[in-house]
Amino acid sequence: MLRKKLTAVLALVVVIAFVLQAGPMYIFAEPETETVVPADEQTAQSDGNVNEEDVSFYIDENGNKTELTDEMREEIYAEDEDPDNSAFYAVDADSFFAHDENEVQVAADSEATEEDQKAVAADAAALAIPGSAMTDSMITNDFDLPVKGGYGSTITWTSSNTDILSVDNETGHVTVTRPEYSSGVVSYDVTLTAVVSKNGASEEKVLSSKVAAKKPGDNQALADSDAEILDFPVTDVNGDPFSASEANANFVMPVKGFYGSVITYESSDSKYVSVDNETGTVTINRPPFTGANTQEYTITATVQNGSAKAEKTLNISVVEQDPATDYEKALYDANNAIIGGVDIDNVRTSSFYLEDKGKYGSLSWETSDENVVSIKEGDYVHSTDTSTDTEGDGEGNEEDLPPENQGGFTAMVTRPENGYDAYVTLKLTAMVGGE
Secondary structure, eight states: HHHHHHHHHHHHHHHHHHHHHHOOOOOEESSSEOOOOOGOOOOBOOSEETTEEEEEEEEEEEEOOOOOHHHHHHHHHHHOOTTTTTOBBBBOSSSSSSOTSSOOOOOOOOOOOOHHHHHHHHHHHOOOOOEEEETEEEEOOEEEEOOOOOOOOOEEEEEEETTTEEETTTTTTEEOOOOBBTBOOOOOEEEEEEEEETEEEEEEEEEEEEOOOOOOOOOOHHHHHHHHOOOSSBOOTTTBBTTTTSBBBEEESBOOOSOOOOEEEEESSSEEEEEEEETTTEEEEEOOOSSSEEEHHHHHHHHHHEEEEEEEEEEEEEEEOOOOOOHHHHHHHHHHHOOOSSGGGGGOOOOEEEEBOOOOSEEEEESSSTEEEEEEEEEGGGGGGGGGGSSSSSOOOOSSSSSGSSSSSEEOOOOSSSOOOOOOOOEEEEEETTT
């Protein structure tokens, strides 16, 4: 659809250029149509518009269509020095801005070929931020990007933050202005977007980047900054997601901070959490089962930069060992039993699900008041339980529960009619091996 639309527009350009012998032409984007205004009918304005319309893209002498950035518009229309309003700036393939004596010759357009599409795709795929611009995966210095692809595509760049990354689309040079350090912020996210085009074929490529902030001032500031950004890793040594609230595998902490500080660690209990300060490897030895699921420990980091020091304490919860005896297994099942439904402030207004089996054994329930909450044994009566109603149909659904929980018991709720709330206690018994 885009090809057909573009073909029609370029055909219109050819007709107008032929009849009027017009100079540079700007293309305007409307919601549904695209309009071509010849140069001798244009009126430049200081606000970056022509004929009160935003210029959205231009077409060069090869028929390549490229979107104009706000920055380009500002330069094009910043000032009209010609009193008779004839020296309009246009964009061509060789330089960004040329007076109207360097007229843009718009050739008749042909629909983009498969070769053009392949060329654009190949040129887009090859785009990347050079490694020479980076330190520790963050951009720290100026670099260059291509403005012409290896397969002949024209490449135009825009930056999401020109105060940090500014691209010269004539040369492809990117000027890096690293922001001042702000507490706890060592980098800033900036995207560079390339529009790759050739003979009507076009593709967009987005490069995401992190630009390093400037270093803090003295050694104490460097140590404080490294301590502030210090945190647990994203993955453990097995490559699995790491969670400090449920640690159950070894992981590695940094022994050198981003700003060069040396980092050493001390555990509150090296029997279960031990740290090798040469490699940063933290070895987890899961504590014995108690029924609490996890045990709490701390790792204290000392961050030193020169003679300056800073400390940071990290909290870690280590998963207990699996239960071994029948009693431990029953305790585990009781502590992890599922009670269904919404439980705001422990208030119930409708029937809800009760699990009938745990990981290791069976579960049974008793109620302190059968008149208010009665336990129906057997299959879960989902049709009377609106507490699992995620479909908004006013009743519970088996689909709202995982397959292993489609069974269980139903806690049938009968709300008091006397205007007073009722308080009911449910008693759970977990049974494993008769214990």
